[in-house]
Amino acid sequence: MLEPAYQADVVIVGAGVAGLSAAHRLTSAGVTTAVLEATPYAGGRMSTEKIDGFRLDRIGQLLSTSYPELRLTPGLDALALRPFAPGVLLHSDGRRHRAGAVPSSMSTRRARGALHAVRALASAPRSTSVRGVPGQTTLPRVRASAPLGTAVDQARLGAALARLASAPVERLLARPESAAAQALAERGLPARTIDGFLRPLLAALLCDPELTTSSRCADLALRAFASGRLCVPEGGAEALPELLARALPAGTVHTGVRVTSVATTSVTTAEHGEIRCRAVLLATDARTAAELLPGLRVPDFHPVTVVHHTTDEPPATGASLLLDADRGGPVAHTAVISQIDPSRAPAGRALISSTVLGTPPPDIDTSVRMHLSRLYGTSTTRWETLAVHHTPEAVPAMRPPHDLRRPVRLLAGLYVCGDHRDTSTVQGALHSAHRAASAILTDLTAAGSLHRAEPLRTAA
Helix, strand or coil, X not given: CCCCCCCEEEEEECCCHHHHHHXXXXXHCCCCEEEEECCCCCCCCCCEEEECCEEEECCCCCEECCCHXXXXXXXXXXXXXXXXXXXXXXXXXXXXXXXXXXXXXXXXHHHHHXXXXXXXXXXXXXXXXXXXXXCCCXXXXXXXXXXXXXXXXXXXXXXXXXHHHXXXXXXXXXXXXXXXXXXXXXXXXXXXHHHHHHHHHHHHHHCCCCCCCEHHHHHHHHHHHHHCCEEEECCCCCHHHHHHHHCCCCCCEEECCCEEEECCXXXXXXXXXXXXXXXXXXXXXXXXXXXXXCCCCCCCEEEEEEEEEEECCCCCCCCCCEEECCCCCCEEEEEEHHHHCHHHCCCCCEEEXXXXXCCCCCCHHHHHHHHHHHHHCCCCCCCEEEEEEEEEEEEECCCCCCCCCCCCEEECCEEECCHHHCCCCHHHHHHHHHHHHHHHHHHHHHHCCCCCCCCCCCCC
């Protein structure tokens, strides 16, 4: 018998969330698709280790309920998101402060009204009623050293977050671009608000403690924070790629297949030789993509280390994300993650997951324990260390100038997607996959009617 002209319409290299999402869009449009993954499992960096009933994320990127692609991506209808408490907890000067909770009903006009009301009464006695401030009956007593500053500073911050929440994305992308730290300093916010709240928050959202990230990307991150709730997938980070993989036709995803070269109409694998197709989509991490296509740019990366502890006496912080405004140790943010998502720990045990950004200290467990003891205000001596996950190239850096819409179509038949083509977030990875799938469908339709290919044969 003659060999088929091709074995799939599209071959996707990489089974992370970008590749799986693109595969779902293509197969839903009737395009035969083969997803090739070099590792034994799908999911890429969104992986979860299982130890003694615990579910431990290797990177633990924070999601937001406001991410559009979580709603728009086919296959994620059943994704359960477990939100943190509104806003965040800030640890500063030995105390914890709730900050950044923007009521969903608070419009920009009401936020401005609140700011004017607090300004007018900033010098009034502390017992004076403050009308026009949503949910506020008296002028709050705020110490000058508190991370959010005075009542006027807090109202100014609330107004800024409310404006961001309602701002069109196009308007944010049209702003002048600089490093996030420089942009924040130039916007008239008090230094204590920037250093005490915005810097630790953005460090957690961008995995960039020095805020070298493009100000446009930082604005998008703050917009997502202000218009939604920080959250994690129920069951661990792997839940998202597992849902995408499960929704694909049987036999679409092939693990343990290492691609050694790519062209516009074929890929070559170490295990199955050449696989012919009509288009190839690279959905790997940036470094692997550049190894297969040497002309692609490899960005710098932000390293991330996640340390997981367990105890039978959880700290009393509720379902909150706790940030260190003082930067008094290696931990950038931490949470009793089992109180946000109980499925991540067995009954009677608490799971505390803490993130270290940048190069970790030599004796990381001891340093993290000492820091957590101060943050939570409790002894960590009897806590059990479950795992330490260090990922040197966890998050692509987005330093200015940063193109948030890097081309996904390299030439007819060859495409690329991933968080290195958009923003370095799950939202960015899914959005780049959306763009790539749309480009492939446009090109295949223009080239002629789609027809069914022979299924990819697996090794005996």
